[in-house]
Amino acid sequence: MIIPALLKKKIVLIPGCILLLITIIIISLEYLSNSCPDAKTREIPDCHALINTYIADGDIYKTLEELLSENPIDEDLETVINTRIFEASREELRGVNGVACSHYGFVDRNLPKAAKLYVKTHEALHLLGSGGETKTNYQAAAKHPFGMLETVFYSVYVGFKDQPLQNYPCLMAQNWVIFKTYFLHFRTQT
Numbered sequence: 718m719i720i721p722a723l724l725k726k727k728i729v730l731i732p733g734c735i736l737l738l739i740t741i742i743i744i745s746l747e748y749l750s751n752s753c754p755d756a757k758t759r760e761i762p763d764c765h766a767l768i769n770t771y772i773a774d775g776d777i778y779k780t781l782e783e784l785l786s787e788n789p790i791d792e793d794l795e796t797v798i799n800t801r802i803f804e805a806s807r808e809e810l811r812g813v814n815g816v817a818c819s820h821y822g823f824v825d826r827n828l829p830k831a832a833k834l835y836v837k838t839h840e841a842l843h844l845l846g847s848g849g850e851t852k853t854n855y856q857a858a859a860k861h862p863f864g865m866l867e868t869v870f871y872s873v874y875v876g877f878k879d880q881p882l883q884n885y886p887c888l889m890a891q892n893w894v895i896f897k898t899y900f901l902h903f904r905t906q907t
C-alpha cells in the first residue's frame with residue numbers, strides 16, 4: 718500500500734504535536750509545583766486523635782515510634798477491611814482520602830461507594846505490610862479498577878470545589894505532585 722505524502726505528513730505531525738503539548742504541560746506543572754508554596758507538602762492526619770476517637774478500647778499509642786510501628790498484621794485482606802478500617806470525616810482526615818495509622822486505617826466516609834472500597838483496600842494493604850504509595854496504589858487498583866478511577870475524579874473534584882479561580886494553577890500543581898506519588902513512584906515530601 719502506498720501512503721500519500723499528505724497522509725504521511727499527518728501521521729508524523731499529529732503525534733508530534735501531541736507529544737509537544739504533553740511536554741509543555743509537564744514542564745508547566747513542574748514549574749508550578751516548584752513555585753507554589755504548598756504544592757509539595759500535604760497535611761498528615763492526626764493518627765493519635767483518630768485512634769482515640771474511633772477505636773473503642775482506646776488502643777493508645779504514647780510515642781510516635783509506637784504509632785508508626787511497621788510490624789504488619791497477620792490477617793487476610795477481607796478481615797482487615799471489615800474490622801480495622803473505620804470511616805471518618807474528611808476534616809478529621811485533614812483533606813486526604815484515607816490514612817493507615819499503626820494497626821488501623823481511616824477513610825473519608827463521604828467517598829463514593831466504589832472509591833471508598835478502593836481506598837479501604839489501599840489502607841488495608843498498608844496494614845498488611847505493603848509499603849510505598851505507588852505499589853500499594855496499583856495493588857488496590859488491580860482489585861478495584863473502577864474504584865481507583867472514581868477516587869481520582871472525586872479527589873480532583875473535592876480539591877477544586879469552592880476554590881476561587883486564582884487558586885487553580887497551584888491546585889493543579891498539587892494534584893500533579895499527588896499523581897506522581899501514586900502513579901509514577903515519586904516521593905512526596907510531607
Ligand SMILES: [Zn+2]
Pocket residue numbers: 839840843849850853
Ligand atoms: Zn497509601
